[in-house]
Amino acid sequence: MGKEKLFEVKDLRISANTDEGQEVPIVKGVSFDIHKGEVVALIGESGSGKTTISLATLAYTKPGLFFSGGECQLFGEDVLTMPPLKQRDLRGGKVAYLAQSAAATFNPAITIGEQVTESAVLHGLLNQEQATERAVELYHALELPDADRIGFRYPHQVSGGQLQRLMAAMALCGRPDLMVLDEPTTALDVTTQIEVLKAFKKVIREENSAAIYVTHDLAVVAQVADHIVVLYGGEIMEQGSADQIINNPQHAYTKRLMEAVRPKPAAGQGVELTHEHHRDIDNIEVKDMTAGYGGIVDGEPVIPILKDINVSVRNGHVVGVIGESGCGKSTLARVMAGMLPPARGDIILDGKKLEGALKDRKLDELQKVQFVFQMADTALNPKQLIGNIIGRPLEFYHGLTGREKHAKVSEILEMVELPPTFASRYPMELSGGQKQRINLARSLAANPEVMLCDEVTSALDSIVGANVIKLLTALRDKTGVSFVFISHDLSTVSSFADEIVVLYAGRVVEQGPTDEVLEPPFHPYTRLLISSVPEMRIGWLEDTMQKREMAVGIARGVEITKRGCPFFNRCPLAIEGTCETHTPPTLKLRNGHEISCHLTLEQLQNTERETQKILHGYEKLGEDDPQVHVP
């Protein structure tokens, strides 16, 4: 690489001190270089030290950690040993840091423009006028709407994806030599993620600045990075060019990471049902249900979240519910569990109508429908032993006590692949993946018929998440429990669900067997979702952004509409005058596949060709081009 070397990390070591005064190494001798105009990705799972290393470029460590060796050189000067005043110039001036959550980074009481320009003005790099001018330039470059005036708004007046891009403007305002991006797209929906990735990539290229990109998502890395450093336990497992790591990984750990990346959602991935559990009886059913918050006026909720929902879960089936944040997918599960009584419509369990409110339901009805919370960290009482957490449903629903209960707890722990000795631990003493298993185990202990899983893998690392999915599949086969599996991650859902329900702005836009939903004809929104899932292929982002549907689909926000099709303002095929005023009819296709759209089946089929190219074109490409990795 003939480019100028900008930053050099040499045998960096960072340690922590325990309460007993022992030194525990966190980063164990890491070395890599960053050249001008290059994006270096640090990838690894939680605990791999990737954030700690990225912060070291600012000569900063989190409290409790300290530098125990090595150097970080910016243009040949070690930043770790700089005097504090020079380090101050470095931070925000020469090296800029973008935190994971833009929402937490911006001060809600100060206008965006003021915050974007603050650090550049503070470091004396620009005066306020120049900085504002530069900021507006950046807003344009980042393709923010209303770029000339967005600086006068407050953070709550823009969307999450926009805020994330504004944070990039904040970092770039003072023209830093190096940008550190810490998981900048992890918390975003796929359709928003694309938009932000595209903006980041464009700006980095135009500004010719160097960046460190910290993430655990290999598919995202494939889009932005030039050089990849794979970390595990504070050590480098493998590093090399993006092309080499993605297409030709050498280290076993890298290969394992690749395996955990779920394949692109496509037909034919669903797990086959074992026949003993396969009964075509509806287990739980939601009929013409409308729900929302803020009380009910004239039979309509004041703040509607879900409208006219019909979903049924058959015995032993897994129904995946997918949609962007705010589409009402969690609300659907909450209504089923009785946490939110619906404004209209029925919930039917085994042919019997369930009461809407939790307190009116009978004990055996409660026992049959179990809700699994998203965050195991908050869903488990930190002051209760695991044995008591799992034991309580046994005692509460089944009246088990003493030795019987103890034996059953061990049995359930075994079912979730944890040793029985865990019964005497507190939740704090477990890892994230283990806590999630306990969270599942608690619901399992009730011996339910339906488990409502709300984003149970979202907060987990990819390998740990993949293991949890494996566990869920095994549990389904073993116990015959039906699952409602809620996720924003289409890949996860398609690898596990038998049926998929696509929600958009509180309505079901498409539902049916997984294989049918992932095959044409698609609802335009489903297609947008599918084509937004990043592929582990270099150049995918550019290819995708050229498509007409994508360009139209991601630029606008979601509105929950009272009438018409909620997707009309993002739909590339919207029929003006019809879509925004009339509720779309439901097209009934084979095998219970349903699409709610004004377009005719032929129209939906026809527009498929282009997407087919996106979806399957690369596979053919892969055959004659060894550069491209097919997951």
Added chain:
Amino acid sequence: MTEQTASKKEEEVLAELDSFAELPDAPPKRKFRLSWLGWLSVGIVVFWLLICLIGPSIAPFHEMDMEGDDSFLDAYSGEYGTFYLGTDYLGRDTLSRILFGARNTIGISLAATLLAYLMGITLGILAAVKGGWIDMGISRVNDAILALPTIMLGLIVIAALGSSIPILIGTAAVIYATSVFRIARALGQDIMVQDFVEAAHVRGEGIWWIIKSEVLPNAAMPLATDFGLRLVFVVLFISSLSFLGLGVQPPASDWGSMVRENLQGLTYGSYAAIWPALAIASFTIAVNLIVDDVSAKSGGSLAKKMV
């Protein structure tokens, strides 16, 4: 191109991933250990509790005996026996009065604080759990009591009902239950919106089980931290009432009033006011140190935040 800088071999990494790599390897340590300061504090508290029991029987004089001819005698003086800590403004033995007074001061303040906690926590958690009108009702009454100056309120109640130790305890308890209520309610509201409480709701648990098993264990540590502080306030409150003649009735002794009545002695270089002050300080500081130590050891981030 690929650099192998890692000290771990590929096989080791894979083995870690496959085996229970997610496990923290060492079995958890949950031994309850106090620091030396914690143990010292436990010693002090136990010592004073013992004095409450046996104080009067080991005291060299009776608390009411005016043995000395002169007030404010120095330590180790006197014709009728040794005044180890000197005499007070009426010539009574300071040491004996401290030994007798322990019962009043510690007994009354401990009883009042415990009662305040019982009332405050019960009502506070009830308000947090039930919400709505119950919360509104209790909270507004509580605000009204909080708005009144504590001494004024105490004066009025005691003036109306007469001064006796049960009434003293009851008054102090009601007055200090208001702040406990505030804390318990805030904590309860925080905990009630946690996912694990919602999980219990979805399971169909009754309200008492949720309070007992989910809310109280999580509220215990911050409340305990506050307990130490509140105890000090009650001691001071009782002593101010005593000073006004409405608390512990003379000639019976309590530490708070001993400080007040002997204040003038400071100008003559007498320590008569210092000794009871030290007694109060040693007891209350020790209680606070124990609470701090326990909450630090149990990772009481919430407790630390409150302090």
